Amino acid sequence: MKRIFLLIVTNLAILLVASIVMSLLGVNTSTMSGLLVFAAIFGFGGAFISLAISKWMAKKTMGLQVITQARDASEQWLMDTVARQAKQVGINMPEVAIYDSPELNAFATGPSKNNSLVAVSTGLLYNMSQGEVEAVLAHEVSHVANGDMVTLTLIQGVVNTFVIFAARVVAGIIDNFVSSSDEEGEGLGMFAYMAVVFVLDMLFGILASIIVAYVSRIREYSADAGGARLAGKEKMIAALERLRSGPEAGAMPASMSAFGINGKRSMAELLMSHPPLEKRIQALRQS
Numbered sequence: 001m002k003r004i005f006l007l008i009v010t011n012l013a014i015l016l017v018a019s020i021v022m023s024l025l026g027v028n029t030s031t032m033s034g035l036l037v038f039a040a041i042f043g044f045g046g047a048f049i050s051l052a053i054s055k056w057m058a059k060k061t062m063g064l065q066v067i068t069q070a071r072d073a074s075e076q077w078l079m080d081t082v083a084r085q086a087k088q089v090g091i092n093m094p095e096v097a098i099y100d101s102p103e104l105n106a107f108a109t110g111p112s113k114n115n116s117l118v119a120v121s122t123g124l125l126y127n128m129s130q131g132e133v134e135a136v137l138a139h140e141v142s143h144v145a146n147g148d149m150v151t152l153t154l155i156q157g158v159v160n161t162f163v164i165f166a167a168r169v170v171a172g173i174i175d176n177f178v179s180s181s182d183e184e185g186e187g188l189g190m191f192a193y194m195a196v197v198f199v200l201d202m203l204f205g206i207l208a209s210i211i212v213a214y215v216s217r218i219r220e221y222s223a224d225a226g227g228a229r230l231a232g233k234e235k236m237i238a239a240l241e242r243l244r245s246g247p248e249a250g251a252m253p254a255s256m257s258a259f260g261i262n263g264k265r266s267m268a269e270l271l272m273s274h275p276p277l278e279k280r281i282q283a284l285r286q287s
Contacts, residue, residue, distance in 0.1 A: 103246075155211070
């Protein structure tokens with residue numbers, strides 16, 4: 001609750017400061033309150049709707065096979081391991097699922113700590129050692145226990161609100177400037193105004209993506225540390241080493257990749273949801 005309260009207060013403070021600055025710049029503030037409400041509703045609304053349906057979306061888009069009754073020894077071990085780790089961190093047993101993919105990956109999702117899902121790929125389950133899979137599961141269970149799904153949803157809500165609000169305020173400033181410079185005082189016109197808003201949404205959206213990706217990378221280090229506590233540091237390092245030597249992740253949708261053990265590799269680290277595996281391994285060795 002403290003985390004949620006602080007994030008919401010921070011968001012409101014940002015919007016308040018922005019509205020004051022816009023007033024000083026001469027922007028018509030008669031519609032500012034409506035714009036703030038509009039930005040917050042759409043900014044947080046979309047993020048929380050995505051969180052609420054995250055398990056359902058994962059099952060539909062990834063073709064998950066939720067394990068209700070173990071069909072073999074591997075599935076039974078998988079269920080038992082997740083149950084043990086969930087008990088260790090004090091959360092309800094997540095749903096456990098498998099999805100058919102050759103890549104070495106796993107992810108966690110769900111709207112809350114006690115209503116979550118942990119899924120592993122067949123490539124990971126049948127091509128990594130039992131100790132490595134245990135560490136991967138511990139990493140995902142740590143994501144759930146840390147409340148990372150809610151944390152990133154709140155961060156996404158804040159930046160969404162900022163993008164919606166800032167794009168329209170800046171477009172309004174440009175429109176006012178054009179209007180004051182135009183003898184007829186007509187401003188940009190509807191089509192031009194919407195085009196400016198679209199471009200600004202894209203530009204501010206890139207900035208927002210950098211912020212969200214930064215927070216996601218921080219949460220990955222925390223989940224690695226949690227995995228090391230649950231399964232052992234050497235197992236966690238071995239799992240990350242195995243992922244580094246394996247094929248690049250790529251099949252997982254972006255909505256779930258933030259909570260996957262193995263993220264996409266990129267030259268642009270600022271936009272990566274996961275730190276490079278080399279840095280994660282180094283952080284564990286130095287801990």
